Amino acid sequence: MTNSKLTETLTFECETGNYHTFCPISCVAWLYQKIEDSFFLVIGTKTCGYFLQNALGVMIFAEPRYAMAELEEADISAQLNDYKELKRLCLQIKQDRNPSVIVWIGTCTTEIIKMDLEGMAPRLEAEIQTPIVVARANGLDYAFTQGEDTVLAAMVQRCPSNAPEQNQIEKKSLVLFGSLPTNVATQLNLELERCGIQVAGWLPSQRYADLPVLNQNVYVCGINPFLSRTATTLMRRRKCKLISAPFPIGPDGTRAWLEKICSVFNVAPINLIERERLIWDSLEDYITLLRGKSVFFMGDNLLEISLARFLVRCGMIVYEIGIPYLDKRFQSAELQLLEKTCSEMNVAMPRIVEKPDNYNQIQRIRELQPDLAITGMAHANPLEARGINTKWSVEFTFAQIHGFTNARDILELVTRPLRRNKALENLGWNQLVKM
Amino acid sequence: MKLAYWMYAGPAHIGTLRVASSFKNVHAIMHAPLGDDYFNVMRSMLERERDFTPVTASIVDRHVLARGSQEKVIENITRKDKEENPDLIILTPTCTSSILQEDLQNFVNRAGLDSKSDVILADVNHYRVNELQAADRTLEQIIRFYLEKARSESNKPLRKTEKPSANILGIFTLGFHNQHDCRELRRLLTDLGIVINQILPEGGSVTNINELPKAWFNLIPYREVGLMAANYLQNEYDMPYVAVTPMGLLDTENCIREIVDIVKSSDTSYNFDFETYIDTQTRFISQAAWFSRSIDCQNLTGKKAVVFGDATHAASITKILAREMGIRVSCSGTYCKHDADWFREQVDGFCDEVLITDDHTQVADMIARIEPAAIFGTQMERHIGKRLDIPCGVISAPVHIQNFPLGFRPFLGYEGTNQISDLVYNSFTLGMEDHLLEIFGGHDTKEVITKSLSTDSDLAWAPEALTELQRIPGFVRGKIKRNTEKFAREKNCNLITLEIMFAAKEAVGA
Numbered sequence: 001m002t003n004s005k006l007t008e009t010l011t012f013e014c015e016t017g018n019y020h021t022f023c024p025i026s027c028v029a030w031l032y033q034k035i036e037d038s039f040f041l042v043i044g045t046k047t048c049g050y051f052l053q054n055a056l057g058v059m060i061f062a063e064p065r066y067a068m069a070e071l072e073e074a075d076i077s078a079q080l081n082d083y084k085e086l087k088r089l090c091l092q093i094k095q096d097r098n099p100s101v102i103v104w105i106g107t108c109t110t111e112i113i114k115m116d117l118e119g120m121a122p123r124l125e126a127e128i129q130t131p132i133v134v135a136r137a138n139g140l141d142y143a144f145t146q147g148e149d150t151v152l153a154a155m156v157q158r159c160p161s162n163a164p165e166q167n168q169i170e171k172k173s174l175v176l177f178g179s180l181p182t183n184v185a186t187q188l189n190l191e192l193e194r195c196g197i198q199v200a201g202w203l204p205s206q207r208y209a210d211l212p213v214l215n216q217n218v219y220v221c222g223i224n225p226f227l228s229r230t231a232t233t234l235m236r237r238r239k240c241k242l243i244s245a246p247f248p249i250g251p252d253g254t255r256a257w258l259e260k261i262c263s264v265f266n267v268a269p270i271n272l273i274e275r276e277r278l279i280w281d282s283l284e285d286y287i288t289l290l291r292g293k294s295v296f297f298m299g300d301n302l303l304e305i306s307l308a309r310f311l312v313r314c315g316m317i318v319y320e321i322g323i324p325y326l327d328k329r330f331q332s333a334e335l336q337l338l339e340k341t342c343s344e345m346n347v348a349m350p351r352i353v354e355k356p357d358n359y360n361q362i363q364r365i366r367e368l369q370p371d372l373a374i375t376g377m378a379h380a381n382p383l384e385a386r387g388i389n390t391k392w393s394v395e396f397t398f399a400q401i402h403g404f405t406n407a408r409d410i411l412e413l414v415t416r417p418l419r420r421n422k423a424l425e426n427l428g429w430n431q432l433v434k435m
Numbered sequence: 436m437k438l439a440y441w442m443y444a445g446p447a448h449i450g451t452l453r454v455a456s457s458f459k460n461v462h463a464i465m466h467a468p469l470g471d472d473y474f475n476v477m478r479s480m481l482e483r484e485r486d487f488t489p490v491t492a493s494i495v496d497r498h499v500l501a502r503g504s505q506e507k508v509i510e511n512i513t514r515k516d517k518e519e520n521p522d523l524i525i526l527t528p529t530c531t532s533s534i535l536q537e538d539l540q541n542f543v544n545r546a547g548l549d550s551k552s553d554v555i556l557a558d559v560n561h562y563r564v565n566e567l568q569a570a571d572r573t574l575e576q577i578i579r580f581y582l583e584k585a586r587s588e589s590n591k592p593l594r595k596t597e598k599p600s601a602n603i604l605g606i607f608t609l610g611f612h613n614q615h616d617c618r619e620l621r622r623l624l625t626d627l628g629i630v631i632n633q634i635l636p637e638g639g640s641v642t643n644i645n646e647l648p649k650a651w652f653n654l655i656p657y658r659e660v661g662l663m664a665a666n667y668l669q670n671e672y673d674m675p676y677v678a679v680t681p682m683g684l685l686d687t688e689n690c691i692r693e694i695v696d697i698v699k700s701s702d703t704s705y706n707f708d709f710e711t712y713i714d715t716q717t718r719f720i721s722q723a724a725w726f727s728r729s730i731d732c733q734n735l736t737g738k739k740a741v742v743f744g745d746a747t748h749a750a751s752i753t754k755i756l757a758r759e760m761g762i763r764v765s766c767s768g769t770y771c772k773h774d775a776d777w778f779r780e781q782v783d784g785f786c787d788e789v790l791i792t793d794d795h796t797q798v799a800d801m802i803a804r805i806e807p808a809a810i811f812g813t814q815m816e817r818h819i820g821k822r823l824d825i826p827c828g829v830i831s832a833p834v835h836i837q838n839f840p841l842g843f844r845p846f847l848g849y850e851g852t853n854q855i856s857d858l859v860y861n862s863f864t865l866g867m868e869d870h871l872l873e874i875f876g877g878h879d880t881k882e883v884i885t886k887s888l889s890t891d892s893d894l895a896w897a898p899e900a901l902t903e904l905q906r907i908p909g910f911v912r913g914k915i916k917r918n919t920e921k922f923a924r925e926k927n928c929n930l931i932t933l934e935i936m937f938a939a940k941e942a943v944g945a
Binding site: 017068072075144376 | 436439440441442445446448469470471473476477480483487488493494495496497500518529531562563565
């Protein structure tokens with residue numbers, strides 16, 4: 001592909017949607033840990049349960065605060081009363097765990113049999129006196145991380161609209177949305193504090209009881225690219241003002257994110273450029289490994305645009321950005337930054353493939369022979385056996401990748417296959433399948 | 436609805452996919468929503484597969500919900516036919532798609548007209564059978580399909596092979612140590628002078644299935660998968676089968692005797708001296724018999740163990756522990772509820788109680804109650820054991836990546852008996868270590884945690900009693916703590932002092 005011409009603008013394509021990704025119910029894995037007093041009840045079949053059990057591996061043994069409400073044949077054929085069944089299970093959960101909120105995760109099956117979860121939840125909530133939030137995170141409509149989006153969009157409705165004590169209604173405040181491990185959230189809070197901006201709250205908060213105040217004076221900003229429904233809900237239902245910024249992934253993204261927020265709040269960021277430069281300097285050992293190397297994103301978690309933008313800035317060439325779903329409005333700032341980065345780094349604009357077709361992508365990977373393919377676990381081992389370096393995309397979802405502090409973690413992940421395979425490359429065992 | 440945190444056996448389509456992807460050049464197309472193809476992840480990660488898993492999804496999305504699949508499934512089938520040229524494409528419904536009640540058979544019929552490959556619809560009910568039952572059914576379905584096809588094409592009866600020969604049915608992907616077992620079975624049959632006709636489904640080709648009846652008999656190593664096919668072959672082709680799992684010395688012997696009986700009954704000239712073979716293997720080649728007799732194994736005498744797993748492995752291990760090693764099996768259980776009667780019959784007389792359940796909390800409570808010296812179970816029991824500080828040897832699926840070892844680790848045949856002996860022996864605390872811990876009061880000064888899984892203690896411990904408790908070796912500490920607390924409750928004491936502790940010991944022998 002080195003001979004390919006520089007294209008001026010990003011190209012967008014859409015394929016068949018035959019690609020591998022995780023089911024969006026997987027969001028319970030990180031959300032139940034984030035929201036400490038919650039309980040997630042996934043209303044689905046054995047298939048959903050087996051997925052959670054296998055995808056989330058060891059966590060299942062730590063008495064997780066999530067469970068399946070496993071639908072049986074009698075539920076499907078409506079011989080049992082949904083409401084009574086859910087009431088029975090929720091009472092049991094209340095008795096065993098006493099959570100502050102129960103989140104019902106609707107699945108494909110509840111969609112198909114048209115189980116009215118949104119209708120039942122308020123009735124049951126009144127009856128058992130525990131809030132019930134309904135999120136339809138199913139594989140019919142969404143991919144992987146979009147599950148979090150549906151849960152957060154549902155949580156928006158539960159946020160208070162007035163501050164309880166002080167009357168700060170006139171003052172504009174900042175709420176960040178997106179689930180991050182607490183220490184990463186604190187890091188971002190501190191970055192903003194250095195700029196003189198106080199974060200009023202996070203959606204989601206550590207505890208359900210601490211959900212942030214949302215009203216027309218609140219500015220909201222997303223920290224992850226897959227939160228477009230949440231953004232829409234915040235704007236339309238709570239009249240919040242959305243700050244459209246690139247996402248704080250990589251030092252370039254973090255700086256752009258901070259600058260955009262600062263500009264909205266009319267404050268001049270101090271030392272940001274210097275801070276970014278210091279971070280880049282500290283990454284130099286990893287960037288040396290990446291410069292001039294090519295990368296192919298098969299696409300499965302919606303972080304792809306931001307990661308690609310960061311890697312282009314690191315000196316990589318991006319051949320293709322596969323992505324399950326692209327909200328061009330929500331990601332507009334990020335797309336602009338990608339375009340700008342590509343022209344500044346003088347590399348070809350990557351093709352962005354929405355709803356990719358894994359089979360076709362593998363043919364393209366064969367032709368292009370990228371130095372690195374970022375892909376799901378279903379394809380990683382087969383590609384490695386064919387001499388293609390791979391990094392599992394799922395790790396980017398679970399690793400800490402936000403802010404200045406964690407830029408090194410992203411590169412740690414990206415360079416790991418290159419570092420490992422560098423040690424092995426002279427052994428002559430790169431092709432491990434019979435051709 | 437059922438509140439569930441964990442399950443032993445997966446949903447039906449997993450079983451179908453495991454069988455389909457074990458064959459060479461067979462492709463499965465799932466009629467499923469996005470994200471249901473995690474089977475590919477499991478196979479790629481657990482089996483460390485080098486090849487792309489031959490499973491794709493025909494995605495059920497909002498549009499399909501609104502308008503039906505229409506041409507989508509057919510297009511996906513014919514496309515796969517062109518891309519990969521498989522011999523067979525299996526359309527696999529999932530629990531989601533089966534509620535849609537689309538006429539998948541019709542899609543299959545229509546796609547079959549345009550495809551070079553054969554196309555069939557997996558015939559399993561997602562709400563009635565689990566992974567293992569579905570795998571059994573799918574294997575039978577594929578074998579039946581190709582034998583009926585062969586019969587309709589020619590009427591020539593197949594001639595049996597000249598030399599005695601066998602098919603091995605039921606070896607497949609993601610099976611517990613199946614690859615290693617397969618190699619060991621090959622060796623065993625070769626030793627007996629028996630030719631392997633075919634092994635299905637692992638590595639088998641559907642185009643050869645028409646030659647399946649050439650074998651003299653079928654060997655079904657695992658109870659869970661292969662029996663349906665064996666029964667079909669017996670009824671339609673008069674093929675006998677051997678279903679004794681050759682696990683452990685005695686059952687390996689039983690299996691060999693059945694095989695030799697079958698062979699001798701159809702070929703009187705077959706004069707393999709199996710008595711000498713069995714005797715040599717048992718006493719000198721396998722180390723298991725000698726191990727059981729060695730003084731080391733004395734320390735295991737009468738120790739309590741709990742066994743839980745699939746029907747095949749749990750039953751065999753129970754018998755090995757009880758018959759071949761003198762270990763007391765306090766409870767033996769299986770999650771194969773559909774095969775409960777067979778299981779009870781197998782372990783009858785070899786254990787104190789039987790537990791048939793697929794609820795892991797029941798298993799955990801049983802283990803907490805019995806407090807065995809070792810557990811032999813699945814990955815779930817291993818975790819239960821960790822929490823209770825009881826060692827566990829993994830003997831059955833469900834498993835994780837550690838249970839797909841690269842080294843040769845069969846459970847079947849004579850080499851299997853060696854592996855099992857090692858596993859059993861290493862699971863118990865080693866004999867001398869055990870004594871030393873008792874004599875010197877243990878080296879473990881970890882904080883005491885309660886062993887009970889669900890109940891909290893309402894009793895307080897006086898500091899000096901607590902210190903005393905810490906001195907007790909880790910592996911019996913929980914038991915003594917609980918017995919003391921039980922005693923204190925009976926006496927209506929809220930504070931456990933040293934006196935109470937000693938009194939409890941005197942009263943209940945804690």
